[in-house]
Amino acid sequence: MCLAAPSQITHIEEGGFMAEVESFGNKRRVALIMVPTAKVGDYVLVHAGYAIQILDEEEAKESLRLWEEILCSQNS
Amino acid sequence: MCLAAPSQITHIEEGGFMAEVESFGNKRRVALIMVPTAKVGDYVLVHAGYAIQILDEEEAKESLRLWEEILCSQNS
Amino acid sequence: MLSEQLKRFREPQLAKETIVKVKKSLQALQTYQGHKAIFMEFCGTHTAAFSRTGLRQELKEYVTLLSGPGCPVCVTSAQDVDRIIAFSQIPQAIIATFGDMVKVRGSEMTLQEAKACGSDVRIVYSSLEALEIARENRERPVIFIAVGFETTTPTAALTLTKAIEEGIDNLFLYSLHKATAPALKALLHSELTTTDKRSTNIDGIILPGHVAIITGRKCWDFVVQESKIQATISGFEALDLLLALEDLTQGIMNQHDQVGNAYGRAVSEAGNIVAQQAMEQIFELQGGDWRGLGSIPQSSYKLKKEYAAHDAEKAFTLPALPESKGSSCQCGDILKGIKTPLQCPLFAKSCDPVHPQGPCMVSHEGTCATYYKYERKL
Amino acid sequence: MLSEQLKRFREPQLAKETIVKVKKSLQALQTYQGHKAIFMEFCGTHTAAFSRTGLRQELKEYVTLLSGPGCPVCVTSAQDVDRIIAFSQIPQAIIATFGDMVKVRGSEMTLQEAKACGSDVRIVYSSLEALEIARENRERPVIFIAVGFETTTPTAALTLTKAIEEGIDNLFLYSLHKATAPALKALLHSELTTTDKRSTNIDGIILPGHVAIITGRKCWDFVVQESKIQATISGFEALDLLLALEDLTQGIMNQHDQVGNAYGRAVSEAGNIVAQQAMEQIFELQGGDWRGLGSIPQSSYKLKKEYAAHDAEKAFTLPALPESKGSSCQCGDILKGIKTPLQCPLFAKSCDPVHPQGPCMVSHEGTCATYYKYERKL
Amino acid sequence: MKGLVLLTINTKESCKEGDSVEGTREKRILLAHGDGGALTYQLIQELFLKYFTEGPLQQQNDGALLRDLPGPPVVSTDSFVITPYFFPGGDIGKLAVAGTVNDLAVTGAEPLYLTVSFILEEGLLMADLESIVASLAQTAQEAGVAVVAGDTKVVEKGRGDGIYINTTGIGFLPEQRELGYQRIEAGDKILINGTVGDHGLAILSKRSGLAFDTELRSDCAPLNNLIATILEKCPGAVKFMRDATRGGVATTAKEIALATGKDLLLWEEDLPIREEAAGASEFLGLDPLYMANEGKVLFIVQGDRAQEVLEVMKEHQLGQESAIIGTVEKGKREEGHVLLKTFFGSHRILEMMAGDPLPRIC
Amino acid sequence: MKGLVLLTINTKESCKEGDSVEGTREKRILLAHGDGGALTYQLIQELFLKYFTEGPLQQQNDGALLRDLPGPPVVSTDSFVITPYFFPGGDIGKLAVAGTVNDLAVTGAEPLYLTVSFILEEGLLMADLESIVASLAQTAQEAGVAVVAGDTKVVEKGRGDGIYINTTGIGFLPEQRELGYQRIEAGDKILINGTVGDHGLAILSKRSGLAFDTELRSDCAPLNNLIATILEKCPGAVKFMRDATRGGVATTAKEIALATGKDLLLWEEDLPIREEAAGASEFLGLDPLYMANEGKVLFIVQGDRAQEVLEVMKEHQLGQESAIIGTVEKGKREEGHVLLKTFFGSHRILEMMAGDPLPRIC
Ligand code: SF4
Ligand code: SF4
Ligand SMILES: [Mg+2]
Ligand SMILES: [Mg+2]
Ligand SMILES: [Mg+2]
Ligand SMILES: [Mg+2]
């Protein structure tokens, strides 16, 4: 039920209520109104036809980086 | 369109609006309201779901009798 | 038993004997008139009966039997068909109609094509079924396409009365009911009387038996009295048809001044009073368009103002409809008895029951359909 | 590219390496606590993710992962299902619902059985589709069965706002939306805290990641602060789950006084303000029945009075519904984390996804369905 | 949406009818019975295999391996979409067997095997399905054909009409049974194995709107045994056969006329028509010659052997009311015609059925 | 009925779409096309016979007489009810041929003949019907099967979904092709001829409600040539085949497990799944292992010959992405199971599809 899949915004429709998003070659129309600052190229999480969040690239990078450090130090 | 087939009344429903009629082993429900004097046993002509006339046995007999006379006299 | 007598009316043996006698009478008539008689059967059911029994063929050397405008489906104008189709487009509407109606083309399409596009069209055998549909679908408008002559009109009137009694407010009538006497008058007074009596004019008329059950015999006397053409009311069995021909023949030769009644077991002098009252209660006569015949005054039964709430024409506003296109169909002349279908160049060529070009080929009792089924030369 | 990073979160290789590290941490936690840790994932999507990835099995010697009440379909009461079915009986009504809902049994039947009997039930993936259906069927009431937690509630709120803007007055919501925090509070304060901590009590909670996107992280601090149980918000990829376990382990051992956030790329401190405002605009919290948990104050989002015209509960009067019957289904204990499905005597015997006895076996993310699919002992 | 508030709710008609005395609802077909998964499997195991207990079907392979045929194969297929699916004299299950068995038999073939494919509508009562399957299985057994392969699909409520069934029949042509249009010649006689129009009228009697009570029953029956008897007892006498189903005797005769270029003359007074059928046709404004039959075959028989064939037919239970109803004449025009000699001796032309709004009788 | 007066009227959507540029309406199927009379005859003559130009169908007998088969007959039947009937990668006509040809081919048979039976919904665009019939005819030609018998019924608008098609296939079993459950044993390998789930997801992408745009296309294709190639080049290596249609690879595997009592172990990391399929499954909450395929077969191959078979498969156009995806193990319990070895090495049980509300994909 609380499924949400990441997709990239490819086009924002006039008025900004709806946008086209894409994930792995699949395109959908979703409501964008809940993430008013989203722009084309952003990755959003889509739930029940609405984009509910813009994914934060820096945070994602940071958590992967930190974790890889930990793993590297552990393995070595 | 103006098809009407003779059928015999087998049962009159309460209120007298509808009746069951029978012709050659086929039974139908028809409206009887247009022939208020009809009774069980009468032959009626049924058109578009309504009995529109009680067939007159005497008239039928009479016309057949007359005609048969004419034919007999002619043939002999 | 009446049932035994009724069987006698359709017995081939009795009819075969009768044919001999009728032929003799018709020969006498020919001698009397100086030409082979031309009779017109007004009623489509008669048209079909003469052909189905083979009597038209059997008697063709003795009498020419022309067909009249007596098929209610055939005389419904293209514009009226367009209106039916427009009604079928009302959201949620259910159209209840007699079967033949679905195949008649308006200016663009047929009701069966509208059905194929999603309209809800139900074929009924009785207006009572339309009432039943309305009862079962109280949230949806049910529009009964009320076609027919005086035989059918009172059934619609009584059904509507019942609907009102029961408070069924979603039943609507689109009344295309027509009155036969005005049409016959129009026929007798215009075209038929102005053309050469020897070629297309008629010597006698076979009057519609089931219409006469409702109207009674005597209301038809105007035919004999106004136009001096003899006429007889007929039933529909083989023997009935023969008796009517005989009666007509005698009527002409003996110069009867009344319309004959060869259907005495069913038709009375005054007709069915209940039915007449029901018609008067609900309907009023207005001018009406007959396909082929044009506009005829006082020939169309429309719902009285008091019943506007059940009158589809009043309850729903239709969009402007396009003008009907012309067509090379000769139904007009056929309905007037001026031509037989055999004289239409399209008959049995580009026009047949599968691809009907005009309404006379559509209805079961349309003259062209009847001729296609029974009278085609091979 | 973010997409590359997102892929990293689901790469088996990185996850496999991470498992080794997480196992070490969990071992350290066991030493620290003196017993094998018991964690509860609140959210059904987490339940499914732990099983689908195989992590629950992989880690079972290191941590016991219990499932919580986090499936909105599973916690919908039988009476509420009965109401949905009653709505589906309204003439002309269209029921729009998420797919899992059609299989849940009320006291007598399921919505898919009602559909088989003729109810018009449409499965949608979004409330926007319900709006679309209402737009295309303006003459018919369209009742959207609005289930879900805080993730879903704002989508329904925004859809309703749009419907009102557009004047679509035939869209109705039957709101069964529920708030997760009150349910978690109820769990922490009642059953779980009164039973023996060593056997069924829990050491840490994995908090619902997508709910937290809306609510924000900080509103969950009450968990740590009130109940002294550590908690962490998690994403749903294999790596996310592992990071959350690690975070939770560290949080317990280092006695963090805040809820952790192992889903930083999606969850912010304050949450999605637009969504929060939309919920507040349309809904108000009332007491609500949770299947298995009973009545929980302030846990149910109902439409405010101002929106009564779109509130299915206000717009339609339902007949009196029968009392729900009892059943030997153990969903209640399962939703509370007291039992696992493996402890239910019906599990995989008379209860399976084809013949579900309780809602936990129905929903894709129901605990019993998940255990049936992934965790059954053969 | 004005006026929609404050409704009270009635249970849907169709749901009520499913209530049994104990208040539990009767089982119905759900969409999920057609998903190819567990419920489909259960339906096959618990319902279909209960009635189809022999042969390849039990192996549940994708295809059924049959034994070598003793002659060249003959196949025929038909889908059955009749409404209502229970009717006086039969049901869609019986019809689905009889229809295909007869199509094979009229080619001279011996039917052996049948495949059966169901399209079920969501909401169909499981009890109705079971009784149809039972009837189908029983008719197959009576006709001596084995059901060897099957399929089940489920469509949403409102996308079907309870149940549609396709059957495909496989048989073989025994030696010396070459029938065909090309053998028909002037002077051949036309025979039929009983009364005309019963099936179509019995179905119509149950249609809402037309509803009337009649003693007419569908003639639906597998005729392979009757036909085999005739072919064996009167070798060479029969030149062609066709079952007079949709479109009735008139349409079937016209098809023969079109295919051969010959004229077919039918005699009105010899056509076996029940009084009830004539009566019902009259008030419906229909012609029994265009009404579907499901147990009647037109036989074109060498003229001088017509009497011999007639006698054999009359001895068979399904041919007691057989009659010689007409004759084949030299075609007089480009296209072959069917003529009906009426009671009065005149001729009327019979065309194919044309656009009657009375479908779904098979 | 208050508030119903004074409506203005819009033409029904479905009628508008039929308008052509010149304002004339496109032809549609009418009820009368199914009455067995003149319009049925016309439809057969002018449409069907245009595309099925050879063989027994042209004779228009009730049954089709075929030539003697060079081996024992194998038959299979399926009805196709897919919605929408045009979909990315094919249409119901192509599917109806591929589905039945594949069901025959997986038994080891050589498909030769097809019967085709249509259930058309009143209102179907004639142009749609023609394009479906054309596609069906072309696929039959590609697969080397002849359409030998047919049937057409028309149901009222609202009693169908445009078009349903039944096909029944007839083939024969060449010598030395005995395949069967009973040959399956522990150590056998499981192969598939390409990616999983494409068909089901491509169909779902076109469902109203789920609508999304995808590059996924149905894999719908007749596989008889691929299969014949394998069987000829690797005699004896293949022990059993089944096409993974409704219910997908998981359900098909489970059927095999149930029938044999063996366990089937599938390896998640070796399953060929397109990125688009994985992505679409994710946001729909579905599992590609349960999605229907219409051009994929599970092959159970003798363990030591799996590599050899794989190479032959990969050379064929319809097997380029073939893979060895699992192995057969001794059944450890009463009932056979399917286990998926996940990326992390743990095992999860795969059951049959259970009650997913996603029907009509075949
Ligand atoms: S044959 Fe056809 S075209 Fe000619 S008058 Fe009759 S209906 Fe019109
Ligand atoms: S296994 Fe079934 S009966 Fe047991 S708790 Fe779960 S849903 Fe209820
Ligand atoms: Mg056939
Ligand atoms: Mg047939
Ligand atoms: Mg046949
Ligand atoms: Mg199948």
Ligand SMILES: [Mg+2]
């Ligand atoms: Mg039905």
Ligand SMILES: [Mg+2]
């Ligand atoms: Mg099959």
Ligand SMILES: [Mg+2]
């Ligand atoms: Mg198949």
Ligand SMILES: [Mg+2]
């Ligand atoms: Mg298969």
Ligand SMILES: [Mg+2]
């Ligand atoms: Mg057929």
Ligand SMILES: [Mg+2]
């Ligand atoms: Mg459709």
